[in-house]
Amino acid sequence: MKRVKAACICQTLHFQLKDGIAHEEAVRQVREEVVHYRQGLDRSRTQYRILDEQSLEDGSILLKVIKQYNQTPVGDYLS
Numbered sequence: 001m002k003r004v005k006a007a008c009i010c011q012t013l014h015f016q017l018k019d020g021i022a023h024e025e026a027v028r029q030v031r032e033e034v035v036h037y038r039q040g041l042d043r044s045r046t047q048y049r050i051l052d053e054q055s056l057e058d059g060s061i062l063l064k065v066i067k068q069y070n071q072t073p074v075g076d077y078l079s
Helices: 023-043
Strands: 008-015 048-055 061-068
Touching: 008 023, 023 048, 023 061
Parallel strands: none
Antiparallel strands: 008 061, 048 061
16 A cells, blocks of 8 residues: 655746736736735645745746645655
8 A cells, every 4th residue: 555655746837927917917917816816825724835936028927836735745845
């Protein structure tokens, strides 16, 4: 029998600008969406670590994160 001892998931998320609205407003909404994403992880008590956050030329944001998979222990993945 096998059991998962530790697990994490590594994601690269691209928070893209929405079409049909002014550029400045779209950039503001993207920034708010990133903050909301982080707050959601905190609220759900998901363990995570931001590896990289880049603001791209168009104002969108690229976020590389490693986070807890479901409620599985993270072991030394986040050390």
